[in-house]
């Protein structure tokens with residue numbers, strides 16, 4: 529199962545600018561956008577549609593779709609509109625699985641972009657459950673965690689301060705996690721081979737292999 533933490537998708541200054549802009553937005557009860565069962569355990573607020581929110585969504589989507597690690601790990605075909613979520617003291621999102629279909633997309637990967645300094649709030653970790661273990665993830669402002677949408681996960685109650693984050697989903701060109709992992713490793717190897725020897729024979733063969741695997745595996 530591939531969990532990838534991507535540091536500094538946004539700079540500290542960019543995250544701070546979004547926090548400041550969020551202060552001017554109107555927020556609504558997050559239950560409005562939750563599925564029937566997730567609604568039972570969801571207690572947060574989400575920014576209502578507005579030009580201010582659209583500017584934030586465009587900024588973050590642009591940063592993601594230009595980020596080499598995000599592109600390599602997710603192979604995104606499309607992203608859902610990003611949600612700006614806010615948890616204040618006492619708010620939480622209990623254990624749930626994300627809807628498989630959202631806005632015409634199949635959700636292959638979920639991600640959370642943390643926007644608040646972890647020292648500014650208590651609790652609020654994202655906990656993703658695996659078959660054997662659960663891991664609690666709380667990253668710095670501007671850092672992102674990417675994980676398969678097939679998992680059960682929750683957000684621990686915030687006990688002090690405010691947790692602001694953007695969440696979203698990607699439909700990937702490569703649906704199986706194991707295949708995405710192979711391509712992620714291959715990207716890494718190609719970079720290393722190129723850094724060491726430039727455009728050599730091994731580089732060409734690895735690049736051809738990657739390209740042809742993508743052709744074989746890329747699908748709906």
Ligand code: NI
Nearest residue numbers: 624625626681
């Ligand atoms: Ni979720």
